[in-house]
Amino acid sequence: MTDVLKEQKQKEYNEYVKNVTPTHSLWTNMWHAFVTGGCICLLGQAILNAGIGLGLDKKTAGAWCSVLLVLLSVILTGCGLYQRLAKFGGAGTLVPITGFANSVAAPAIEFQKEGQVFGIGCKIFTIAGPVILYGVFSGFVLGLVYWISTNLK
Secondary structure (H helix, E strand, C coil): CCHHHHHHHHHHHHHHHHHCCCCCCCHHHHHHHHHHHHHHHHHHHHHHHHHCCCCCCCHHHHHHHHHHHHHHHHHHHCCCCHHHHHHHHHHHHCCCCCHHHHHHHHHHCCHHHHHHHHHHHHHHCCCHHHHHHHHHHHHHHHHHHHHHHCCCC
């Protein structure tokens, strides 16, 4: 009798989980990511073209493009709008430079009530910190390997 009850409860639980678990369409998610990432890149290209149109060289216009995209991302994160965009666009918002800016700004905004040092100062690099650390470290190691390989010849 207890095995039958356990089986019945397990069946009911599985049915409950099936009902409350959201379903996602892979093709729809990929389309949203494609469109969102494409729009971010289109905005970046428009900023780049505007900078070149104002007489900046390509390198300087590219720097301004990066700065403005990061600034826009941080402003949207602070207003709570970047999360809505990320919910819609998924990976399309994470890949460009704006996603990195969001990952730095979001913890700082979330923990600002804990103060400048223990809130913002300690939490600002919780997500982006490992990326920066291991990016710099791996760049150093690869540079060292390259330097050794070119000087041994």
